[in-house]
Amino acid sequence: MNDAREELPFDILFIGGGPANLAGAIHLMNLAGEKGIELEVGLIEKGDEIGSHALSGAILDPIALEELIPDYLAKGCPIEEPECRDEFYFLTRNRYFNVPFTPRYMHNEGCCVISLSKFTRWLAEMAESLGVNIFPGFSGTGVIYSSDNHRITGVATGDKGIDKNSHKKSTFEPGVDLTAKITVFGEGSRGSLIQEVDRKMGIFSDKMPQVFETAIKEVIELPDSNHFLSSDTTVMHTFGYPLGLHTKGGGFLYKMAKNRISLGLVVGLEYENPLMEPYRAFIQLKQHPLIAKIIEGGKVLQQGAKTLPAGGYYTMPSLAVDGALFVGDSASMLNTQRLKGIHTAMKSGMLAAETIIPALEEDDLTRRTLGKYESKVKQSWIHREHYAARNFSQALSKKGLLKFVHLGVQYFTQGKGVNDPLPIEADHTTLKEMGDEKATEVSVPMANDFDGELYVDKLTGVYLSGTQHVEDQPCHLIVQDMDLCSTRCYHEYRNPCTRFCPAQVYEMVEESPGVRRLKLNPANCLHCKTCEIKDPYNNITWTCPEGGGGPKYSIT
Amino acid sequence: MDVVVLVKQVPDTESLIQIEGDGVSIKTDDIKWVMNPYDELAVEAALQIKEAKGGTVTILSLGPEKTVETIRTALAMGADKGVHIFDPAADGSDALSKGKLLAAALKTLPFDLVIAGMRAVDEDNYQVGSAVAELLDIPQISQVTKVAVEDQTIKCHRVIEGGTVVVEATLPALFTTQRGLNEPRYASLPGIMKAKKKPIDTLSLADLGIDPETVGPAGRKVKVAVLNFPPDRKTVKMVDGGNPGEMAAKLVKILHEDVKAI
Numbered sequence: 001m002n003d004a005r006e007e008l009p010f011d012i013l014f015i016g017g018g019p020a021n022l023a024g025a026i027h028l029m030n031l032a033g034e035k036g037i038e039l040e041v042g043l044i045e046k047g048d049e050i051g052s053h054a055l056s057g058a059i060l061d062p063i064a065l066e067e068l069i070p071d072y073l074a075k076g077c078p079i080e081e082p083e084c085r086d087e088f089y090f091l092t093r094n095r096y097f098n099v100p101f102t103p104r105y106m107h108n109e110g111c112c113v114i115s116l117s118k119f120t121r122w123l124a125e126m127a128e129s130l131g132v133n134i135f136p137g138f139s140g141t142g143v144i145y146s147s148d149n150h151r152i153t154g155v156a157t158g159d160k161g162i163d164k165n166s167h168k169k170s171t172f173e174p175g176v177d178l179t180a181k182i183t184v185f186g187e188g189s190r191g192s193l194i195q196e197v198d199r200k201m202g203i204f205s206d207k208m209p210q211v212f213e214t215a216i217k218e219v220i221e222l223p224d225s226n227h228f229l230s231s232d233t234t235v236m237h238t239f240g241y242p243l244g245l246h247t248k249g250g251g252f253l254y255k256m257a258k259n260r261i262s263l264g265l266v267v268g269l270e271y272e273n274p275l276m277e278p279y280r281a282f283i284q285l286k287q288h289p290l291i292a293k294i295i296e297g298g299k300v301l302q303q304g305a306k307t308l309p310a311g312g313y314y315t316m317p318s319l320a321v322d323g324a325l326f327v328g329d330s331a332s333m334l335n336t337q338r339l340k341g342i343h344t345a346m347k348s349g350m351l352a353a354e355t356i357i358p359a360l361e362e363d364d365l366t367r368r369t370l371g372k373y374e375s376k377v378k379q380s381w382i383h384r385e386h387y388a389a390r391n392f393s394q395a396l397s398k399k400g401l402l403k404f405v406h407l408g409v410q411y412f413t414q415g416k417g418v419n420d421p422l423p424i425e426a427d428h429t430t431l432k433e434m435g436d437e438k439a440t441e442v443s444v445p446m447a448n449d450f451d452g453e454l455y456v457d458k459l460t461g462v463y464l465s466g467t468q469h470v471e472d473q474p475c476h477l478i479v480q481d482m483d484l485c486s487t488r489c490y491h492e493y494r495n496p497c498t499r500f501c502p503a504q505v506y507e508m509v510e511e512s513p514g515v516r517r518l519k520l521n522p523a524n525c526l527h528c529k530t531c532e533i534k535d536p537y538n539n540i541t542w543t544c545p546e547g548g549g550g551p552k553y554s555i556t
Numbered sequence: 557m558d559v560v561v562l563v564k565q566v567p568d569t570e571s572l573i574q575i576e577g578d579g580v581s582i583k584t585d586d587i588k589w590v591m592n593p594y595d596e597l598a599v600e601a602a603l604q605i606k607e608a609k610g611g612t613v614t615i616l617s618l619g620p621e622k623t624v625e626t627i628r629t630a631l632a633m634g635a636d637k638g639v640h641i642f643d644p645a646a647d648g649s650d651a652l653s654k655g656k657l658l659a660a661a662l663k664t665l666p667f668d669l670v671i672a673g674m675r676a677v678d679e680d681n682y683q684v685g686s687a688v689a690e691l692l693d694i695p696q697i698s699q700v701t702k703v704a705v706e707d708q709t710i711k712c713h714r715v716i717e718g719g720t721v722v723v724e725a726t727l728p729a730l731f732t733t734q735r736g737l738n739e740p741r742y743a744s745l746p747g748i749m750k751a752k753k754k755p756i757d758t759l760s761l762a763d764l765g766i767d768p769e770t771v772g773p774a775g776r777k778v779k780v781a782v783l784n785f786p787p788d789r790k791t792v793k794m795v796d797g798g799n800p801g802e803m804a805a806k807l808v809k810i811l812h813e814d815v816k817a818i
Contacts, residue, residue: 006746135745137743173741178745466572554588
């Protein structure tokens with residue numbers, strides 16, 4: 001086997017196989033076709049297939065899709081439920097209240113329910129039929145710059161076949177330097193490479209800190225006799241219990257095809273209580289009388305988790321640098337107010353494509369031409385949606401009823417609200433210290449809540465996500481200071497990583513009385529990146545494991 | 557040396573497997589399809605032989621249209637060309653009919669050696685490789701963990717109860733792969749690019765001169781009566797606390813009183 005790295009040149013390179021980049025690649029090929037421009041276009045995706053790492057609610061506003069592929073239904077676009085008939089509930093521990101009037105941005109007429117995993121697989125078929133070279137199973141592990149460091153010239157893929165001691169195995173396969181005139185980064189939430197770009201080029205500097213939410217979701221199959229299947233409701237959202245009014249987030253339940261539903265809980269990572277456990281909150285949501293009655297007799301088919309960027313308008317990075325553009329969740333395109341990001345992601349990719357063509361024609365790949373992408377976003381409905389919601393996420397982070405004051409004022413001032421911009425804190429700074437007086441080990445036993453069918457524990461959930469990694473590889477989670485875990489972190493926060501991780505990647509083992517050690521199970525990792533975001537000491541760095549590893553979502 | 561590898565596309569065992577309403581097949585819409593893991597060993601073995609001896613590696617596969625993806629994967633690993641037996645009339649063939657179809661295609665191809673996985677992880681028949689060798693009237697060696705190819709002969713190690721046995725045969729021959737034979741290589745990114753341009757021939761039943769009535773559902777000698785999932789495993793119970801002696805005592809008590817196994 002050859003150990004030397006090869007260079008593989010493309011005209012345009014897309015990093016990440018989500019809706020933003022796939023829509024961008026399709027639009028680019030269409031535009032290039034109209035102009036008679038021949039382009040070699042590549043797209044890499046770290047999941048073992050397109051869609052394997054795609055997880056979302058998901059309600060799709062088809063506005064961008066209609067523009068991209070007007071005959072999407074005729075082309076077999078997988079739609080789970082064509083009509084959104086909303087209900088919105090406030091939950092207390094044992095009761096629920098139907099909220100009859102919801103703000104206009106919560107309405108979903110004209111939208112449909114999809115599985116993002118299936119949808120992206122379909123988009124990939126469309127892109128491949130137009131000649132896009134799609135490479136699933138390859139992770140981007142480094143950004144390639146021009147010799148003067150001013151321009152991005154491509155992305156390096158990771159080596160494969162490295163053992164856990166960083167030695168080459170017999171199967172060693174060196175990564176490749178993928179070079180391109182223009183690289184489009186659509187890595188999704190909390191991308192690794194875009195952070196590297198930021199360190200070098202400062203694309204996030206002078207922006208508000210990006211904030212995130214973690215979503216845990218299941219696809220549940222219901223028996224034929226289930227009453228919810230025959231009901232008129234197709235979309236439910238909940239707030240209140242189990243998160244209360246101090247943490248932003250809420251539940252969702254969407255009807256899918258084939259007796260299935262999508263059920264999930266979104267938890268704002270600005271939460272303060274170090275004992276908070278998003279997975280437990282998700283189970284509590286399932287056990288709430290409103291939800292438990294709907295899902296009765298069901299069986300979990302697939303489970304997964306991911307983070308989503310919730311900051312919106314004021315957290316968007318510079319969208320272009322010399323040689324590169326940033327799209328989708330990577331570029332904070334998700335609209336928290338509408339609980340949607342697929343339409344904005346797709347549109348951002350398409351606007352990137354519309355910027356690329358003239359840049360190629362002018363043969364100017366600098367920010368001078370690529371920067372026009374920013375103005376295109378500004379002139380599009382992405383901006384209109386985002387600008388109206390510019391203080392929304394911050395308002396939701398307010399504690400208790402104060403959030404409703406902010407939301408109310410914003411509602412009647414087109415988003416301006418009490419303060420504009422309303423400041424926001426980075427998620428890793430919000431945990432409150434516990435103090436030593438509660439020095440006992442905190443663990444909430446959940447074992448009795450699980451039946452292995454409808455209510456499953458974290459490890460069963462990991463199994464149901466299809467997650468697999470090559471076991472013999474370097475640990476992809478870098479914990480800079482392991483001592484910190486057993487000393488300061490234990491005392492101050494009682495190791496919140498053991499709770500915020502939805503996949504039991506982090507465990508504290510007590511080797512002898514009082515002597516604790518952090519044990520990592522990186523093979524469980526769902527690639528949600530909550531750990532890197534929420535760890536109060538910024539002690540965890542999430543790096544890309546060997547390409548092809550991670551969950552294998554197919555219906556999420 | 558010309559090597560033909562028999563490759564099958566199978567459901568990823570991590571996929572969401574559900575039994576279809578008919579009770580004898582599985583739902584295929586949410587399944588991820590991959591190369592049978594034992595066939596990956598076969599492709600790797602063929603590529604190593606080609607690297608040592610020269611010659612060609614041809615991938616032969618039988619299955620629906622999407623089987624081409626798996627053939628491309630093998631081409632991306634480094635095989636030279638693909639042959640795809642694709643005919644709706646062949647769907648639902650039993651192991652013997654599959655053997656017939658593959659053997660008929662092999663008769664149209666030059667080969668010194670045929671390599672197949674010892675089993676496909678979907679139907680677990682362990683039959684197709686043997687059927688092909690029998691129909692071609694060539695020697696077959698099953699469940700091979702080590703292989704050495706000379707100009708006219710092949711020498712293979714097989715694991716048997718309590719040891720290994722080394723067997724020899726003259727070429728042309730067929731062997732099937734067992735775990736431990738090798739570590740299959742990754743399909744590299746440049747390899748995937750090159751694979752897009754490699755040829756894949758498609759053969760129908762007519763091309764092979766096979767009567768549709770003798771294969772597919774009509775030609776089945778064995779029919780699936782029912783499919784069942786394995787019984788649910790009960791939750792693991794951890795025996796904790798105390799020193800190993802105390803834990804052993806607890807375990808014995810559980811086995812005796814709760815499980816009533818001893």
